[in-house]
Amino acid sequence: MSTAQAALRAAMVRLTAAGVADPARDARLLLAHAMQIPADRLTLHLPDALTPAAAGRFEAALARREARHPVSHITGRRAFWGREFTVTPDVLDPRGDTETLIAEALSAPFSRLLDLGTGSGAIAVTLLAERPQATGVATDISDRALAVAGTNAQRLGVSERLALLRSDWFAAVAGRFDLIVSNPPYITEAEMAGLAPEVLHEPHLALTPGGDGLDAYRAIAAGARGFLAPGGRLLVEIGASQADSVTALFAGAGMVALKVHRDLDGHDRVLAAKAPG
Incomplete structure (x- = not known):
């Protein structure tokens, strides 16, 4: 032996x-x-x-x-912001780069959170776990993803403060929020062929909307002001080369105070914006 x-x-x-x-x-x-x-x-x-x-x-x-299956799909676990999350092939593998969005979200108070395209729930669950007085809504178009998010919310003690909703972006959402976050699919169709083999085992819809990779941002930009409280914040993860394009979309939708935040590797990673106050 x-x-x-x-x-x-x-x-x-x-x-x-x-x-x-x-x-x-x-x-x-x-x-x-x-x-x-x-x-x-x-x-x-x-x-x-x-x-x-x-x-x-x-x-x-x-x-x-x-x-070349991802380790997280084999073990069913992924560490993110100091917590362990359940991960399956039905959701995007939470990555360290996304912690840039978490850090920025936690840099100011919030009480009512909306997470668009929640996947594993890593963003919404982390933010509610870090802010015990906050409540939130997390959406996804995948029932299987919502089941994984529900498992993580339950296991990490935030399920009573997080409503899970099947929705195509804002379609089924009601109310206003002081913080909207999203890590949407943003890889261009042309970039898909060059991805690491591990990434190709993840849900296609969570990786790319096809075309120029900006369709999700167009949808979020078009709806954000109708669901943000005055002065409310919006944070979206972006690809390393998308800062100018995504900034222009949100500026064109009337968002203000736009700022790009870089990850630990120095790449553009998160676009922050606010609704007019």
Whole structure:
């Protein structure tokens, strides 16, 4: 019976050959998942013999990772803003870049939140968990995505303050909000072919609206002022080359105080705007 250490070494060789960007990290995460222990405890268990059940789980996980399925889809988990979220192939994998939007949202008070295209619920659930007096609505056109968001809201203790709504952007939304947030699909059709293999395992509708990638921003810009309270804030994640185009859309819709915020890598990542006060 092989030790966990030996299995880890062999896995790193396999993932390297498969072209995985960080084979050591991914092998450790998948091994901890297979052994059903926290990843930060793996080092303590590396001398242990790998049970047949754990070895079987590890082999299945490695085969999926070699096929370039995202680690989060294999483990069903993704860390985001210090919390662990359930993730499935039905939702976009929450990324560290999106924490730029969280930081900006938390930079000013809010009491009533709308998250458009919530996916896993990572944005809405995080913001409500950080602001226990706030309430919110999260929308998506996918029933399966809303089910994942509901699971995360329940597990992280915000379900009583978050209403989940099947809606095509604002179509089924009512009321006004002092903060609207969204990480919409924004990849252009032309860019899709150049994406990493892992990304192509995510929901197509959550990645691209087709064409120039701006359709979601057009819809949000057209409706935002009708759902924002006077002076209310709007924050949308954007692609690294979209700042000028998206800024123009929201300026044309009458939004004010437009500002682009960069992520930790220095890329344009979030457009902030306000409704006229």
